[in-house]
Amino acid sequence: MKTVSTDKAPATIGPYSQAKIVSGLVFTSGQIPVNPATGIVEANDVAGQTEQSCKNVKALLEAAGSSIDKVVKTVCFLADIKDFAAFNEVYAKYFTSSPARSCVAVKDIPKGCLVEIEAIAEI
Numbered sequence: 001m002k003t004v005s006t007d008k009a010p011a012t013i014g015p016y017s018q019a020k021i022v023s024g025l026v027f028t029s030g031q032i033p034v035n036p037a038t039g040i041v042e043a044n045d046v047a048g049q050t051e052q053s054c055k056n057v058k059a060l061l062e063a064a065g066s067s068i069d070k071v072v073k074t075v076c077f078l079a080d081i082k083d084f085a086a087f088n089e090v091y092a093k094y095f096t097s098s099p100a101r102s103c104v105a106v107k108d109i110p111k112g113c114l115v116e117i118e119a120i121a122e123i
Contacts, residue, residue, distance in 0.1 A: 006063035031056035081105035
């Protein structure tokens with residue numbers, strides 16, 4: 001097992017890794033829309049936050065030697081299921097291979113974010 005770490009995605013805010021590689025797969029931790037350059041959530045709407053979360057997932061996958069096109073499964077969390085359509089519009093621009101996915105609304109996301117995305121991809 002190998003730990004993945006990159007400054008092109010937000011640093012962790014707890015006792016976990018940005019991503020792990022095992023058996024030819026990379027498992028990312030959930031990515032909230034923190035801009036890694038500033039360390040803050042800059043977007044106030046679900047579209048902007050989805051954009052940044054997707055960029056963060058992409059950066060982790062690339063640091064692991066994979067790519068967004070090799071994603072086989074995502075798990076997506078929304079603060080409000082009413083944002084599902086706006087979330088999908090941005091998500092579809094990044095995950096063009098249509099990986100398997102779960103998408104649920106949750107009570108709270110860290111830092112008061114509207115979206116969080118995690119991914120599993122082939123190396």
